[in-house]
Amino acid sequence: MPLDIRTIPCLADNYAYLAHDAATGATALIDIPEAAPILAALEELGWTLTDVLITHHHDDHIDGLADILAQYPARVVGAAADTHRLPALDLKVTEGDTITIGSETCTVLDVSGHTLGHVAFHFPASNAVFTADSLMALGCGRVFEGTKPQMHDSLQKLAALPGDTVVYSGHEYTAANAKFALTIDPDNPALISRVQQVTEKRASGLPTVPSLLSEELATNPFLRAHDPAIQAHLSMTGANAVDVFTEIRTRKDNF
Numbered sequence: 001m002p003l004d005i006r007t008i009p010c011l012a013d014n015y016a017y018l019a020h021d022a023a024t025g026a027t028a029l030i031d032i033p034e035a036a037p038i039l040a041a042l043e044e045l046g047w048t049l050t051d052v053l054i055t056h057h058h059d060d061h062i063d064g065l066a067d068i069l070a071q072y073p074a075r076v077v078g079a080a081a082d083t084h085r086l087p088a089l090d091l092k093v094t095e096g097d098t099i100t101i102g103s104e105t106c107t108v109l110d111v112s113g114h115t116l117g118h119v120a121f122h123f124p125a126s127n128a129v130f131t132a133d134s135l136m137a138l139g140c141g142r143v144f145e146g147t148k149p150q151m152h153d154s155l156q157k158l159a160a161l162p163g164d165t166v167v168y169s170g171h172e173y174t175a176a177n178a179k180f181a182l183t184i185d186p187d188n189p190a191l192i193s194r195v196q197q198v199t200e201k202r203a204s205g206l207p208t209v210p211s212l213l214s215e216e217l218a219t220n221p222f223l224r225a226h227d228p229a230i231q232a233h234l235s236m237t238g239a240n241a242v243d244v245f246t247e248i249r250t251r252k253d254n255f
Contacts, residue, residue: 002126003104005168007207008041010034013172014060015209017130018047019123021102026050028101029074030121030130031170033060035067042072051101054078055132056118057085061170079110082117093119111158113151114141122161129161129213132170137211138194139177140222142253148246152225155245159223163214174198174208180255184221184248185230191219221248 004020010033017030018041028051029038042049049072055061056079065087068074077099080092093099095110099121109120111134118141121130133141134151135158143151158167178195185191194215198208217223224230225244231237236244 003101003123003128005126005128005166006041006045007168007209008037009172009207010037010064011060015168015170015172015207016064017168018042018045018049019101019104019126019128020045020047021104024102026102026104028053029068030168031055031061031132032064032068035064038064038068039071048072049074051099052076053099053106053121053130054086054089055120055130055170056115057082058115058133061132062087079108079117079119081110082115095119109154109157111135111154113143113146113148113154116145118154120158122165124162127162127164128166128168129158130168131158134158134169135167135216135220135223136169136171137167137174137177137209137216138181138198138220139173139252140220140249143249148249149242151249152242152245155222158213159217161213163212163217165213166210167213167216168210172207172209174211175202180252181219181221183255184233184251185219185224185227186233187229188219190215194219 006018008016014033020027027047030053075090077091078086078089093108097108099106107122111120114133225241
């Protein structure tokens with residue numbers, strides 16, 4: 001059976017996730033923006049936390065860990081490259097490593113760019129990938145520590161996953177991302193339709209995360225730097241996709 005995945009809104013616009021394996025009772029938490037809503041969800045669901053998977057070192061992804069561990073002595077997993085600035089890790093991982101959560105196997109992807117050492121966690125049997133601030137709904141994270149070519153390469157790793165993969169990203173930024181996407185790809189009917197759906201969901205107070213990778217491939221400009229229509233709109237027809245991505249990310253930084 002696939003993992004039972006629950007979305008936990010945290011802080012102003014963060015998401016944490018609980019991934020539960022019913023066969024074994026194992027439960028993984030992906031990122032810890034704050035403890036209270038996560039602890040409340042665990043109590044309501046009757047799940048016992050066994051593992052914590054950390055995507056990167058930013059405070060809004062780790063701040064609740066001490067309070068979580070005070071109630072659940074879970075195994076803490078994070079990037080070996082980030083050991084110096086993460087909380088104490090029980091398991092240090094690098095790209096290609098696998099982690100077992102109950103009866104599920106997760107593969108670690110290095111998606112550096114937003115930060116150096118940012119990782120994503122891919123659960124192929126459950127068609128799920130936890131991307132935090134790398135690939136986001138209709139967007140990608142700002143490049144704080146890596147380079148834009150590095151971020152492009154990281155996104156290409158994620159784009160290569162099966163189209164029915166569900167992308168669990170770290171923030172509710174989709175409405176703002178949608179407005180920007182329309183400035184890059186204004187004639188894309190799939191994007192226009194998705195923006196309408198996003199507007200309706202947010203007006204009703206509904207989340208827009210997670211999203212399907214196939215939907216991101218069709219509408220997310222940061223995954224579409226190769227697209228002739230986008231290149232033409234940017235007056236970059238025939239340009240290298242990395243250069244087009246760099247232009248798109250630079251425009252978003254100034255949007």
